[in-house]
Amino acid sequence: MEILLLILTGLLYSTGIYMLLRRSMVKLLIGIGLLGNGVNILIFLLGTITKGKPPVIEEAADVLTGIYADPIPQALILTAIVISFGLQAFAIVLLKRVYVLVNSDDLDDLNTPEEEDI
Amino acid sequence: MTDNYIILPVIIHLFAAILQLFLWRRTVAHRVVSVTACFIAMVIAIQLFTKVYNGGILIMEAANWKAPFGIVFVADIFSSSLVLLTSFSALAVSVFSSAGISRSRILYGYFPIFHFLVMGLNGAFLTGDIFNLYVWFEVIIISSFVLMTLGGRKAQVEGAVKYMAMNILASTFFLTGIAILYGITGSLNMADLSLKVAAIENRNLVNITALFFIIGFGIKSAVFPLYFWLPSSYHTPPSAVVATFGGLLTKVGIYALFRMCTLIFIPDEFTKNLLLLIAVFTIITGSFGALIKRNIRRLFSYLIVCHIGFMIGGLSMFTQVALTGALIYLFHDIMVKTNMFLIAGLIRQLRGTMNMDKLGGLYADYPLISLVIAIVLFSLAGVPPLSGFWPKISLFEAGFEGRHYILIAAIIIGSFLTLYVIAKMWAEVFWKNIPASKGSGEEIIDGFAALPLSKKIMLVGPIVFLAAITLYIGLGAENIAVLAQRISAEMMDTTPYIEAVLGNPQ
Numbered sequence: 001m002e003i004l005l006l007i008l009t010g011l012l013y014s015t016g017i018y019m020l021l022r023r024s025m026v027k028l029l030i031g032i033g034l035l036g037n038g039v040n041i042l043i044f045l046l047g048t049i050t051k052g053k054p055p056v057i058e059e060a061a062d063v064l065t066g067i068y069a070d071p072i073p074q075a076l077i078l079t080a081i082v083i084s085f086g087l088q089a090f091a092i093v094l095l096k097r098v099y100v101l102v103n104s105d106d107l108d109d110l111n112t113p114e115e116e117d118i
Numbered sequence: 119m120t121d122n123y124i125i126l127p128v129i130i131h132l133f134a135a136i137l138q139l140f141l142w143r144r145t146v147a148h149r150v151v152s153v154t155a156c157f158i159a160m161v162i163a164i165q166l167f168t169k170v171y172n173g174g175i176l177i178m179e180a181a182n183w184k185a186p187f188g189i190v191f192v193a194d195i196f197s198s199s200l201v202l203l204t205s206f207s208a209l210a211v212s213v214f215s216s217a218g219i220s221r222s223r224i225l226y227g228y229f230p231i232f233h234f235l236v237m238g239l240n241g242a243f244l245t246g247d248i249f250n251l252y253v254w255f256e257v258i259i260i261s262s263f264v265l266m267t268l269g270g271r272k273a274q275v276e277g278a279v280k281y282m283a284m285n286i287l288a289s290t291f292f293l294t295g296i297a298i299l300y301g302i303t304g305s306l307n308m309a310d311l312s313l314k315v316a317a318i319e320n321r322n323l324v325n326i327t328a329l330f331f332i333i334g335f336g337i338k339s340a341v342f343p344l345y346f347w348l349p350s351s352y353h354t355p356p357s358a359v360v361a362t363f364g365g366l367l368t369k370v371g372i373y374a375l376f377r378m379c380t381l382i383f384i385p386d387e388f389t390k391n392l393l394l395l396i397a398v399f400t401i402i403t404g405s406f407g408a409l410i411k412r413n414i415r416r417l418f419s420y421l422i423v424c425h426i427g428f429m430i431g432g433l434s435m436f437t438q439v440a441l442t443g444a445l446i447y448l449f450h451d452i453m454v455k456t457n458m459f460l461i462a463g464l465i466r467q468l469r470g471t472m473n474m475d476k477l478g479g480l481y482a483d484y485p486l487i488s489l490v491i492a493i494v495l496f497s498l499a500g501v502p503p504l505s506g507f508w509p510k511i512s513l514f515e516a517g518f519e520g521r522h523y524i525l526i527a528a529i530i531i532g533s534f535l536t537l538y539v540i541a542k543m544w545a546e547v548f549w550k551n552i553p554a555s556k557g558s559g560e561e562i563i564d565g566f567a568a569l570p571l572s573k574k575i576m577l578v579g580p581i582v583f584l585a586a587i588t589l590y591i592g593l594g595a596e597n598i599a600v601l602a603q604r605i606s607a608e609m610m611d612t613t614p615y616i617e618a619v620l621g622n623p624q
Binding site for chain 1: 249253256259260263264267270272273275276278279280282283286287289290293294296297298300301304306
């Protein structure tokens with residue numbers, strides 16, 4: 001399980017970075033999305049995966065004993081998912097707006113020359 | 119000592135923003151609420167600063183979850199003085215925006231977003247939990263995205279694409295660093311991390327994790343190979359917005375870098391050399407970039423990059439003297455950079471352009487305003503006895519002690535080029551006669567003279583206010599130096615911080 005997640009994380013990071021380095025704005029968006037997912041899986045992976053041991057305290061006991069799954073990474077991932085959702089939603093709207101104004105998908109076209117500054 | 123008072127600088131801006139959402143489309147109410155809230159926040163910040171300065175580190179445990187398990191807010195002298203400076207900047211920008219931001223932008227929620235941004239800044243300065251720091255950073259960047267694009271001119275959205283892509287990438291690096299750090303220590307509390315990271319035997323792993331943080335914060339604070347987003351986006355939004363960005367957003371990256379490097383990852387030789395190299399190149403490239411720019415705001419954007427290098431340089435030497443110098447420079451820089459962009463906005467009001475080729479004759483028309491601006495510009499260039507001069511003494515002293523001659527040379531070149539650029543700008547904008555119009559209808563428009571007196575005061579007042587604080591940093595340098603020395607002592611010996619958060623280990 002760990003080794004699969006490890007490979008998946010590596011794939012998501014590398015494809016994400018590759019997509020960010022392309023000149024197309026759509027690929028920039030895809031890159032942002034892939035990187036966000038890669039980080040989430042990395043947090044999950046590094047929180048050490050424990051199978052079938054929920055962190056629930058039994059009625060008779062006061063504290064958890066033995067090995068149990070760490071709930072913190074899941075809380076972190078939840079927060080990170082919500083944040084990356086918001087950022088991606090903004091990014092999509094922004095790039096749509098840029099496409100309408102510039103009429104091009106190429107990031108190299110985004111250079112209004114200095115002479116047009118106010 | 120536990121004290122819930124320290125959350126107030128965050129809460130006040132949150133409430134102001136929510137209140138403004140209820141007053142949607144009522145622009146006068148927005149302005150009044152914003153200025154009032156910023157003023158109250160300033161009073162609170164002053165009180166917080168005096169409390170911390172006299173009484174030691176304050177903490178607040180969210181929902182009473184004990185550290186290191188819950189989220190903890192910590193106000194030591196470093197964070198509370200930055201909260202104080204933020205409140206000064208926020209007040210100045212808020213008053214300036216009331217007159218300088220167009221009505222249509224206020225209608226679409228300029229002020230609520232501005233308050234969310236300042237809330238995020240205060241939160242980032244005060245938090246003692248590394249994941250919480252990440253969340254505050256996200257609050258900051260999403261608000262700054264909206265502020266940057268509000269208005270939707272072509273140049274603005276083009277700049278925003280670069281800004282957005284780089285900042286999201288920086289957040290990803292930062293979060294990756296947090297993930298690895300959690301994986302190797304199992305903690306997120308900064309004080310707890312400080313103890314646990316120090317106990318790790320595999321130092322290479324720690325160094326690699328530190329690199330993730332340095333890249334993440336490096337992008338945010340615009341250091342050498344990662345700064346290109348800054349000069350290509352900061353010249354596009356309204357000047358009041360860029361004043362907040364230039365004064366505070368890059369500095370919150372510096373704050374996080376200082377916090378990380380002094381509390382969690384104590385730099386070893388490799389990291390120190392890396393930071394030194396970054397500092398040297400940042401200073402050189404930033405100042406050379408400023409040389410060729412003809413637009414005032416593009417020029418100032420490059421100067422931001424150049425002066426970030428001074429602070430990184432102080433951090434890279436990592437002695438108490440060097441940190442003291444870097445801290446004084448940080449305080450000076452927040453005030454001056456905010457003011458510089460407000461001045462750019464004022465010049466745009468006065469002349470209708472920010473292009474040096476078309477500007478001129480400001481000194482003849484407005485001698486008093488020019489005098490105030492001169493004080494700010496000379497502070498930036500570091501003419502003694504103004505504020506930019508004093509930190510360089512400490513930086514040189516530390517540099518000669520540690521034999522970092524390359525860094526000293528870079529600082530000298532950086533200071534000299536700053537002086538040259540500022541002198542050139544002064545000659546072009548203030549002394550030169552207004553260039554003759556080329557007959558294509560490009561007459562100089564003076565939008566300032568027609569304004570009512572109250573608006574004139576609202577535009578010039580913040581600049582005078584910030585210039586007065588800059589003057590105090592320069593002329594009262596002894597007090598600031600004592601403050602910076604106390605902070606750097608806390609940085610070199612973090613035991614008080616750790617004890618304040620985790621309680622006294624028995």
